[in-house]
Amino acid sequence: MQEHPLYADLTVPPKGVAQAPISVDLALTGRCNLSCKYCFYADSMTTRTDLPAGRWLDFFTELGGLGVQRVCLSGGEIFVRPDIFTLIDGVIESRMRYSILSNGTLITEKVISSFSEGKRRLRMDSIQVSIDGSCAEIHDLSRPHKSFDRAVRGLRLLVEAKFPVTVRVTLNHHNINDLEKIAGLLIDDIGLSGFSTNEAEAMGTARCSGQNIMLSEEERRQAMKALSELNKQYGGRIGATAGPLARAKMVKEIEEKISRGETGIPGRGTLCSCGGVFAKMAVLHDGTMVPCNMLPTLTMGVIGMHSLKEAWLKSPAINAVRRRREIPLSALPECAGCRYTGFCSGGCPASVLAKSGRLIGTDSLSCFRAYAGEVEPHDTL
Amino acid sequence: MEPDKNTTGPNKTGIRLDGRITANPVVSCRIEGDNGALLFNADTDNTLLINPTGIIVWNFINQPRTVEEIVEYITRSCSNSPDHATVRKDIETFVTDLAPDFISEV
Ligand code: SF4
Ligand code: SF4
Numbered sequence: 434m435q436e437h438p439l440y441a442d443l444t445v446p447p448k449g450v451a452q453a454p455i456s457v458d459l460a461l462t463g464r465c466n467l468s469c470k471y472c473f474y475a476d477s478m479t480t481r482t483d484l485p486a487g488r489w490l491d492f493f494t495e496l497g498g499l500g501v502q503r504v505c506l507s508g509g510e511i512f513v514r515p516d517i518f519t520l521i522d523g524v525i526e527s528r529m530r531y532s533i534l535s536n537g538t539l540i541t542e543k544v545i546s547s548f549s550e551g552k553r554r555l556r557m558d559s560i561q562v563s564i565d566g567s568c569a570e571i572h573d574l575s576r577p578h579k580s581f582d583r584a585v586r587g588l589r590l591l592v593e594a595k596f597p598v599t600v601r602v603t604l605n606h607h608n609i610n611d612l613e614k615i616a617g618l619l620i621d622d623i624g625l626s627g628f629s630t631n632e633a634e635a636m637g638t639a640r641c642s643g644q645n646i647m648l649s650e651e652e653r654r655q656a657m658k659a660l661s662e663l664n665k666q667y668g669g670r671i672g673a674t675a676g677p678l679a680r681a682k683m684v685k686e687i688e689e690k691i692s693r694g695e696t697g698i699p700g701r702g703t704l705c706s707c708g709g710v711f712a713k714m715a716v717l718h719d720g721t722m723v724p725c726n727m728l729p730t731l732t733m734g735v736i737g738m739h740s741l742k743e744a745w746l747k748s749p750a751i752n753a754v755r756r757r758r759e760i761p762l763s764a765l766p767e768c769a770g771c772r773y774t775g776f777c778s779g780g781c782p783a784s785v786l787a788k789s790g791r792l793i794g795t796d797s798l799s800c801f802r803a804y805a806g807e808v809e810p811h812d813t814l
Numbered sequence: 815m816e817p818d819k820n821t822t823g824p825n826k827t828g829i830r831l832d833g834r835i836t837a838n839p840v841v842s843c844r845i846e847g848d849n850g851a852l853l854f855n856a857d858t859d860n861t862l863l864i865n866p867t868g869i870i871v872w873n874f875i876n877q878p879r880t881v882e883e884i885v886e887y888i889t890r891s892c893s894n895s896p897d898h899a900t901v902r903k904d905i906e907t908f909v910t911d912l913a914p915d916f917i918s919e920v
Binding site: 451452455497498499501502525528529530552 | 839840841842843844845846847851852854856857859861
């Protein structure tokens with residue numbers, strides 16, 4: 434008899450899990466010079482403290498020994514750490530490559546020139562800066578205080594120095610009418626090859642700011658349309674793995690398949706939307722290991738106290754997220770009678786947990802039936 | 815045993831099979847269950863999948879070795895290894911595959 438995923442022994446990884454993660458997301462600090470209105474990490478930032486460099490360096494040695502290939506360095510804002518280059522050099526020493534997520538405001542000529550030492554440039558995969566408006570009046574509404582000029586200055590320095598720079602635009606209540614100008618600034622003026630988008634989610638400070646920052650459904654649909662048109666205009670140079678543009682692509686794909694009489698997409702029909710936990714995990718700035726930094730309450734252990742390999746393979750927290758994909762959508766109360774289950778993957782588990790307090794459930798932003806107006810969104814937030 | 819004449823000079827990857835080679839220190843080795851391991855050169859971002867015998871060789875070249883030393887080590891370590899000439903040919907092919915990203919000459 435097949436074991437039911439809900440009652441499975443979660444200390445045993447499901448099939449297909451590698452012996453160690455390929456990449457690990459590291460929040461190196463909980464400190465930040467900004468106080469964004471939609472910071473998903475805000476709750477963790479107030480309750481946890483930063484690890485000293487030595488603890489990170491020991492952990493990097495452990496990662497390198499397991500053959501982890503890449504780390505993504507974020508925070509908070511990593512450039513508030515005065516020892517950030519000691520940490521980057523530790524990553525390099527441990528035979529890994531790295532990428533950076535930054536708000537861009539602390540990137541100066543001095544920072545740029547520090548990257549020219551040793552293999553810091555050679556090993557960098559990418560550095561991402563967040564830009565949320567085409568001008569200070571808009572960007573600063575979601576990313577105070579007065580950060581636009583500094584962020585754009587940092588971005589321009591990175592572009593001029595030919596860093597592998599990317600930009601993330603987070604769609605929110607304040608910038609949905611500014612998308613054309615944002616694309617103009619980033620692609621036409623600054624010269625980026627493209628940029629990616631997502632949406633302010635009901636986590637951290639956004640949960641408290643509510644509709645003052647998050648999109649209403651009407652705004653979301655407006656953004657889906659505007660971004661799809663802009664993306665066409667810019668030859669597909671606007672990307673998204675979440676948010677309105679990703680949703681627009683999902684809706685288009687499902688509508689096209691339905692019109693051709695298809696009843697599903699191979700690999701869908703279960704809570705399978707997150708494949709990340711099969712290849713990567715995260716560590717919060719106090720050393721807590723978690724499946725993803727958007728799932729900070731699912732504790733797998735603490736670096737230096739628990740072995741990463743043991744946590745990766747045997748932690749019930751990450752195995753519970755992995756085994757979601759064995760749960761058919763048809764078994765969930767909110768999906769009963771849905772004719773789109775064959776197209777659906779249920780949405781991001783972190784969004785589900787943040788909005789409904791449970792892991793086994795679906796995110797209404799990924800629900801085609803709700804989009805089609807056949808049911809009301811079922812999330813609380 | 816003398817190395818084969820036609821395999822001693824630099825081959826197409828630039829590695830000499832009559833010198834000493836060692837694992838490139840920027841390369842990590844990631845065990846992939848029973849299938850072998852994945853070598854990763856963090857400088858070039860290149861990977862190479864090696865089989866379980868390849869892992870034995872990889873661990874042996876953590877210090878400088880000649881191809882002949884590797885052949886002898888593998889012959890000793892593996893109870894059912896084929897004849898010396900076959901092992902030598904396999905090791906030469908393997909070393910050629912590892913060059914230039916995953917090993918260096920010393
Ligand atoms: S979203 Fe990023 S830049 Fe903004 S407060 Fe949070 S950590 Fe800082
Ligand atoms: S479309 Fe909505 S109701 Fe249907 S399976 Fe997906 S989440 Fe459930």
